Amino acid sequence: MKLRRGKASPKKEAADFTATGKDKDGFDVKYISSDKVTFIKNIENEYTKLVLGVGLENTGLTDFVLSRSGRGVFSCVHFNKGDFLVEYRGQLINILFVCDHIPVYHDALKVFMFEFCFNGKLLCVDAAREDGSLGRLVNDDHINPNSNMKIITVKGKPHLCLIATRSINPGEEITYNYGDSEWPWRSKVLKMTLHCY
Numbered sequence: 001m002k003l004r005r006g007k008a009s010p011k012k013e014a015a016d017f018t019a020t021g022k023d024k025d026g027f028d029v030k031y032i033s034s035d036k037v038t039f040i041k042n043i044e045n046e047y048t049k050l051v052l053g054v055g056l057e058n059t060g061l062t063d064f065v066l067s068r069s070g071r072g073v074f075s076c077v078h079f080n081k082g083d084f085l086v087e088y089r090g091q092l093i094n095i096l097f098v099c100d101h102i103p104v105y106h107d108a109l110k111v112f113m114f115e116f117c118f119n120g121k122l123l124c125v126d127a128a129r130e131d132g133s134l135g136r137l138v139n140d141d142h143i144n145p146n147s148n149m150k151i152i153t154v155k156g157k158p159h160l161c162l163i164a165t166r167s168i169n170p171g172e173e174i175t176y177n178y179g180d181s182e183w184p185w186r187s188k189v190l191k192m193t194l195h196c197y
Ligand SMILES: C[S@@+](CC[C@H](N)C(=O)[O-])C[C@H]1O[C@@H](n2cnc3c(N)ncnc32)[C@H](O)[C@@H]1O
Pocket: 068, 069, 070, 071, 072, 108, 111, 112, 136, 137, 138, 139, 140, 141, 185
């Protein structure tokens, strides 16, 4: 596949941004509870149309939707499938070697520890610190995410980068699947969904 002239490959772009430690332009951070339209649209797609086959107004999900708060990352430009989006930045920890020094966090911060295997080692990017970067603000979607986390090696060091898995329109929230775990927000939705039946 030919790349458009002047457009860096996603890998090269990821390498450039990881080297500068900056995020690329084209994103907004929004508080989800204040962006009801986008959020209701997501929920409607995910749970009412796919699971229940009915409209949001008939499900009782509205309270849940409006009670979810927190930040999310939204695109303000168009991205293509395969584009590099943002790096999940933080402190890289080799879990086996520094067990004693791994920070012990309250549950709300544990979710910022992203564990992964690299060259046979169990590593973790600890993004608990509020450093203004975007990657740590991207929310979970295990049903219809629009990106996934890839390990990109730059100068021998792994970097966690979100890559678009389909085209993303301006205004869409960037999401990825956090992986198989009992994330509390997933069961909350499931319970409400079951209640709706
Ligand atoms: C890595 S942070 C993402 C950014 C977070 N929204 C914030 O404002 O800091 C993960 C936290 O976001 C929230 N979160 C992520 N995905 C979610 C989802 N699909 N539904 C509800 N809350 C979610 C949970 O509170 C989780 O602990």
